[in-house]
Amino acid sequence: MQLRHLALSGALGLALAAAGGPADGRDLTVVSWGGSYQDAQRQAVFEPYKRATGKALVEDSWNGGIGALRAKAEGPATWDVVQVETDELVLGCEEGILVPLDWAKLGGKDRYLPEAVHECGVGNIIWATVLAYDGDRFKDNPPKSWADFFDTKKYPGKRALRRGPRQALEFALLADGVPLDQVYKVLRTEEGVQRAFAKLDSIKGDLVWWEAGAQPPQLLASGEVVMTSAYNGRISAANRNEGRHFRIAWEAGYVYQIDSWVILANSDKKEEALDFIAFASQPQQQAKLAELIPYGPTRVDAAELIPEAVRNDIPGTPGNRAYGLFFDRDFWVDQVEKLTERFNAWAAQ
Incomplete structure (x- = not known):
């Protein structure tokens, strides 16, 4: 899978690395699933975040698995924010490789579907x-x-x-x-x-x-x-x-199930990571993402912003709800x- 890296390079990068500092010149790294989904995220979330904050953002992608998450949680940080599946969220939180989130900075738990709320993760999409x-x-x-x-x-x-x-x-x-x-x-x-x-x-x-x-x-x-x-x-x-x-x-x-944004415990950019998640979790960003690729939003106030023509392609909506089996997290x-x-x-x- 192609990995997209926007990190500093050349002489400038070497100079910053030599200078050291709190993060040694490393930019916030956000990890998702690649392909057309990450293309849609780039348009709906990543690029708007960079424009709104003036901050750099590095993208990476992965194929999932608690083993891969454990490996990334060891040693120096290279990942900060990761999109994970439900079992990875729960196991990662229990094992201490993910950090608890400050829900006040995410708008409050009542702004989200109950299934999207977890101590260490906030629901991002329904897929x-x-x-x-x-x-x-x-x-x-x-x-x-x-x-x-x-x-x-x-x-x-x-x-x-x-x-x-x-x-x-x-x-x-x-x-x-x-x-x-x-x-x-x-x-x-x-x-x-x-x-x-x-x-x-x-x-x-x-x-x-x-x-x-x-x-x-x-x-x-x-x-x-x-x-x-x-x-x-x-x-x-x-x-x-x-x-x-x-x-x-x-x-x-x-x-169908919910993916969540999480922050790795070894990240040296936890505050910036939470700021990114708060931005990505805004109803406008979630609705725009759903418009580009039909995954459902987890913010209760985002659904009304999604065009009617898109809604029937989203899992769990009235047109297909009867055929859906919700992923059993506990199992x-x-x-x-x-x-x-x-x-x-x-x-x-």
Whole structure:
């Protein structure tokens, strides 16, 4: 993945480094998910922040994982603000690698959805992992369920899932006939976990694994896969920016959750980091981001600023709410490391 660095270079950078100082000339570093999503963030948040404050900002990107977060929390700081998933937020806070936030500087907890409020993080977006396919390929009989995704006779060809147990196990159970509202109840049992892995095993030879959010649209565009799990906003961005005709099968069922901004405990720019998060969390910035890529806002006063035409593409809105399964934070905080180890062993077989 391409990493974007705007740090000082050349003789000036060397001079500043030699001079030392509190941060040795290092600018605030904000880490997100790359691709079309980070492109939208740059337009809605990063560039407006730089213009409003006159401060520099360095971008970086990552693919997630509590292990990667732990590694960055050791030694000298290179990351300050990071966008994380729910289990990374909770585990990172419990382990002390993230710092508690001053909610007074973020406008107060009552300005946000309850699910977006945490001691060490503030919700940034509501996003979903969905079933996506190329509408040009399936004009007459498109896939409409996760059972279709797992049916390689009806829909021959490779299909893709995000590498790891998160969402893959939920979708496997949906494909195996578990009702949406029973998925986590089943997954909490050993029999349910075995059932999910057995379902994945049934198409293991036809699976392609992706890690970065930019990959699913690329896999569809190249024809390498006939359908894939994907982040809803990446599919919309590919249609808008590249003229694709990708489709989302909302009715298949999707898992949605909240990403959060956090500050690493080893950051030497905690005050500036909090100022950035406060700026990024303004309703105008959240609404602009949703307009550029359809992820939902977490500020209660941002929704009314989003154009009507965009709202139906946002997960959890009336047009698709009935098909959504909210990510079970407690389950994954408790099980993510154990199930990731189990998934990796299964994938290596």
